[in-house]
Amino acid sequence: MPLSVTAIPCLSDNYIWLLQDQASGAVAVCDPGEAGPAIAAVEKLGAKLDLILLTHHHGDHVAGTAALQTRCGGRVVGAAADAHRLSRLDQAVRPGDTVALGESRATVIDTPGHTVGHIAFHFAADDVLLCGDTLFSLGCGRLLEGTAGQMFDSLGRLAALPGPTLVCCGHEYTESNARFALTVEPENAALRTRAQQAAAQRAAGEPTVPTTIAGERATNPFLRAPDVARLAAIRSAKDSFR
Numbered sequence: 001m002p003l004s005v006t007a008i009p010c011l012s013d014n015y016i017w018l019l020q021d022q023a024s025g026a027v028a029v030c031d032p033g034e035a036g037p038a039i040a041a042v043e044k045l046g047a048k049l050d051l052i053l054l055t056h057h058h059g060d061h062v063a064g065t066a067a068l069q070t071r072c073g074g075r076v077v078g079a080a081a082d083a084h085r086l087s088r089l090d091q092a093v094r095p096g097d098t099v100a101l102g103e104s105r106a107t108v109i110d111t112p113g114h115t116v117g118h119i120a121f122h123f124a125a126d127d128v129l130l131c132g133d134t135l136f137s138l139g140c141g142r143l144l145e146g147t148a149g150q151m152f153d154s155l156g157r158l159a160a161l162p163g164p165t166l167v168c169c170g171h172e173y174t175e176s177n178a179r180f181a182l183t184v185e186p187e188n189a190a191l192r193t194r195a196q197q198a199a200a201q202r203a204a205g206e207p208t209v210p211t212t213i214a215g216e217r218a219t220n221p222f223l224r225a226p227d228v229a230r231l232a233a234i235r236s237a238k239d240s241f242r
Helices: 036-046 065-072 080-087 149-160 174-184 189-203 213-219 227-239
Strands: 004-012 014-021 027-030 050-054 075-079 089-093 099-101 104-110 121-122 128-132 166-169
Touching: 004 036, 004 166, 014 036, 027 036, 036 065, 036 174, 050 121, 075 080, 080 089, 089 149, 104 149, 149 227, 166 213, 166 227, 174 189, 174 227, 189 213
Parallel strands: 027 050, 050 075, 075 089, 128 166
Antiparallel strands: 004 014, 014 027, 099 104, 104 121, 121 128
16 A cells, blocks of 8 residues: 555544555654654654644644654645644645655544534545544544534545544544443444454554544444434433443
8 A cells, every 4th residue: 555554642532643655654643642652653663753643622632743843844734614723734734635755645534523613635546534522433423613514514524534543533432332332233243243253353552543424424423323313312412431
């Protein structure tokens, strides 16, 4: 694959994503919630940092940006609509814009719901999606600023991407999401298999992500919701699920 993607654990359950365009050697970091792990990952590559991609403004996704840029360089890329809540942007992007990482190209997708300014980065030629806290393995983000309608539309945009697309999300939530998802679709055999797989991965100390769009279509009750009302009901139930 021309674009390599690696999950870097940070904080309690976050993932920073490290990307490298194999053709040029260009490197990007997505959502550095903590500087230390991001700096270590970049320096281990022995390459300079070209881009810092930000999906949304929450501290657990951006707190390490300034220190990472000071140490490793890199242009900061984030949503123009959220520029007032992000680190100083070197490239303020809007839905449909293109971001270049060496010879790899990402399209910016508007994904409000979790926050109103949330965006995702889709490297179509490489089947890679950096989706922050919009879409999770077996889940979706809480509606902290946006509406169920916005989240339904956002998930619809992501569900329409090619099935092999890697879902590189912001948190390790699969096991807890699986427990809830099984209350929504207890007869879903693919979901039961995925829950068992996730438990085995975590027991082995492995990440459960990235997953794929095809996998989420088959197992994720939020992505499978037929309408806004159903999505709202499932999201409300998940918010109080223990």
